[in-house]
Amino acid sequence: MAHIAVIGAGITGVTTAWSLLGRGHDVTLFDKNRYAAMETSFANGGQLSASNAEVWNHWSNVVKGIKWMMRSDAPLKFSLAPSWHKYSWMAEFLASIPHHDRNTVATTRMAIAAREHLFAMARDAGIDFDLERRGILHVYADRTGFEHAANVNRLLARGGLMREAVSPADIRALEPALKGEFFGGFYTQGDSTGDIHKFSVGLADASVKRGAIFVNEAAITRLSRDQGGVAVAFDHRGSAHDARFDAVVICAGTASRALAAQLGDRVNIYPVKGYSITVDLADAASREAAPWMSLLDDDAKIVTSRLGADRFRVAGTAEFAGFNRDIRAERIAPLVKWCERHFPAMRTEHVTPWAGLRPMMPNMMPKVGAGRAPGVYYNTGHGHLGWTLSAATADMIAARINADHAGRTTMGSVAMAAE
Known part of the structure; x- marks a missing residue:
């Protein structure tokens, strides 16, 4: 199985991480905030x-x-x-x-x-x-x-x-x-209805218990793709770090557009x-x-x-x-x-x-699928229905990654511990 970086720990990021863990992948979850679900997944209308x-x-x-x-x-x-x-x-x-x-x-x-x-x-x-x-x-x-x-x-x-x-x-x-x-x-x-923040924080905590690494307060400074995989450069509490992964999933909400551009993709959020x-x-x-x-x-x-x-x-x-x-x-x-x-x-x-x-997204449809470069994936752009759709799109993207990376050798884990 593969070592996957998931960028963003809102509702789409944590459900993606959980779905990937359930398929046996190693997952590192990044977020710029100290806790999961501190932005759009914090206090929405609650409707599923x-x-x-x-x-x-x-x-x-x-x-x-x-x-x-x-x-x-x-x-x-x-x-x-x-x-x-x-x-x-x-x-x-x-x-x-x-x-x-x-x-x-x-x-x-x-x-x-x-x-x-x-x-x-x-x-x-x-x-x-x-x-x-x-x-x-x-x-x-x-x-x-x-x-x-x-x-x-x-x-x-x-x-x-x-x-x-x-x-x-x-x-x-x-x-x-x-x-x-x-x-x-x-x-x-x-x-139905429910508290998106409580769900997201709970699932992030459960993902860590299942083996995921959660790197919080991590500002992504550069994403790049080469034949060896995906490189993620990030600033963690004032210190610069680099890590390599087999693949990356962009689940970064409104920040996804800028991150996608670094990888050669246009995601018009x-x-x-x-x-x-x-x-x-x-x-x-x-x-x-x-x-x-x-x-x-x-x-x-x-x-x-x-x-x-x-x-x-x-x-x-x-x-x-x-x-x-x-x-x-x-x-x-x-x-x-x-x-x-x-x-x-x-x-x-x-x-x-x-x-x-x-x-x-302009057509109101989430961006779920692969990017131009191998190992680059998106699960983002859900608009007003992130809470409603995220569990399904997380399963969709995890299934795609599972199929693409079946049998491949996993890269080493990110060389730092989450706090």
């Missing part, structure tokens, strides 16, 4: 949602985005500041609109396959990540949104997913805590900022008023998850502003107001805001 598999490449979203450009509180915010990367990415996004149906069906199939892989990982690694298998309820305020979702249902069905149409009365029965008027909705029983708040359900009345059913409000572009008894996660918005991680008050306020409107008895006195950069 095959029902949200529709890709964004649709003219209706383009029209909405144009209408929202002048609103600071709009679900989608597009900065007009000049950027070749942003505008070229957007051109490719528009060019992918004709492939909307095909890519939605393919994403649905991946999302369904990911379910059992993820549950098996959690079971085998012994991870408690506040899993709730209550399904996900999509709600729509008007007929237009509901009818678009009904059209999407046909694509989801082609991918193997069935969503149940529900009336306003059904919505109230499924989640009595939800207040407000809705035209209708769709319920997906097989979907753009950072799309998303925000979340975590509401501390500190009193009994708030715990009672907060929902247990996971929700997706399609008009507000907001998703929710109940993370155990004492936390309620609310996430949404998409902001095209480059590598800007600032948490802006005017983007957090709509999430808090949405909570107060739909769950008025739930206190929002203690709210923790967060922002992360989703790594998005």
Whole structure:
């Protein structure tokens, strides 16, 4: 078997490492942070949602985005500041609109396959990540949104997913805590929610126990490929190091584009900022008023998850502003107001805001496969569905590497110990 370097210890990196270990490979996991899952995999919306598999490449979203450009509180915010990367990415996004149906069906199939892989990982690694298998309820305020979702249902069905149409009365029965008027909705029983950070940290720890090396606080300075394998140069807490591997898997989120360029590949990922708040359900009345059913409000572009008894996660918005991680008050306020409107008895006195950069490809499909050079692989660019798809794409890339490296002699391990 091979010695593989996995760059990035977010959800795609740790699931890739685990899948490679399960096939008998030696794995060294690198991350620039002190702990696993400290960036995009830290505080997302929590949904494991095959029902949200529709890709964004649709003219209706383009029209909405144009209408929202002048609103600071709009679900989608597009900065007009000049950027070749942003505008070229957007051109490719528009060019992918004709492939909307095909890519939605393919994403649905991946999302369904990911379910059992993820549950098996959690079971085998012994991870408690506040899993709730209550399904996900999509709600729509008007007929237009509901009818678009009904059209999407046909694509989801082609991918193997069935969503149940529900009336306003059904919505109230499924989640009595939800207040407000809705035209209708769709319920997906097989979907679930959980804490991505707890899962990722748990799987990283389990991978180390299984034999992986985790090199944290490691900034990758150079990647290169030659006939002997892949060389990884990195700075570890102020000291320069070099290591050689049989192969490398880039799972570095928004940093993947720059790393891929060093290896001769174009992986056109753009950072799309998303925000979340975590509401501390500190009193009994708030715990009672907060929902247990996971929700997706399609008009507000907001998703929710109940993370155990004492936390309620609310996430949404998409902001095209480059590598800007600032948490802006005017983007957090709509999430808090949405909570107060739909769950008025739930206190929002203690709210923790967060922002992360989703790594998005223009066609909304993850980059999973080999690069140009032998021994170079990618599992990145999952956009808003990294939590949903990662367990399946990790299995896909591990299977590919297993086939490519079967019977080869393994290189020596990285010449340093992880701390």
